[in-house]
Amino acid sequence: MTTIIKNNKGWIAGILTAFATSLCCITPVLALLGGASGLASSFSWIEPFRPYLIGLTILVFTAVWYQKLKPQKQMNCDCETDNKKSFWQSKPFLGIVTIVAAVLISFPYYAKAFYPKQQEPKVASADKANVKQVVFKIKGMSCESCTHHVNSEISKVKGIIAFQTSYKNANSTIKFDNSKTSVDSLAAAINRTGYKVVSKTVSNN
Structure with missing residues (x-):
């Protein structure tokens, strides 16, 4: 690692670690856009x-910037040397790479912008006897991006009256018309995202 940083290639390691920090939230977006929701x-x-x-990324870029900004030793030589460096070794390029790394690290905070706006469920007046509520415990959600991905699949199911998903609570609460859909159909919709329903609690609303 030290050798790489001294050779001005440390930014590569920094970008890789920055990308890895948000890979768990980038994947659901790519899966949705690519139509491969099961990879989410x-x-x-x-x-x-x-x-x-994140700490490793900051450490790598701190070391790279230190190497870039520290005073260089002057060579006692009368011969001409070409001190011109390519753009890839310049401070502007390192600045761009640092910004890219910051954008990657903060991806979970703006990932929802990549999801289509979810429409409120439109259900004709349901018979109260058919209205049920189910709370699914879901394994695998890790950020807001996961929440939007699960909601995206739930919203496609007919008979949904209302729903709320939380990655922090690892659950999704869904109110639905039991004459138009079922608990199993809702669980299957969630499982299609790649996250797994581990338990469910059904109640009359």
């Missing part, structure tokens, strides 16, 4: 390591 939870296991990866 592929990197959810990275979430517990985010603080460490």
Whole structure:
């Protein structure tokens, strides 16, 4: 690592760690845009390591900037040397890469902008006897991006009256018309995202 940083290649390691910090939230967006929703939870296991990866990214870029800004030793030589460096070794380029890394690290905070705006469920007046509520406990959600991905799949199911998903609480509460859909259909919609329903509690609303 030290050798790489001294050779002005440390930014590569910094970008890789920055990308890894948000991979668990980038994947659901890519899965939704690519129509492969089942891949959404592929990197959810990275979430517990985010603080460490963020710290490593900051450490790498601090070392790279230190190497870039520290005074260079003057060579006692009368010969002409070409001190011109390429753009890839310049401070402006390193500045751009640092900004890119910051954007990658903060991805979970603006990931929802990549999801289509979810429409409120439109259900004709349902018979109260058919209105049910189910709370699903879901495994694998790690950020707001996961929440939007689950909601996106739920909203496609007919008979939904209202729903609320929380990655922090690892659950989704859904009110639905039991004559138009079922608990199993709702669970299947959630499971299609790659996150897994681990338990459910059904009640009459």
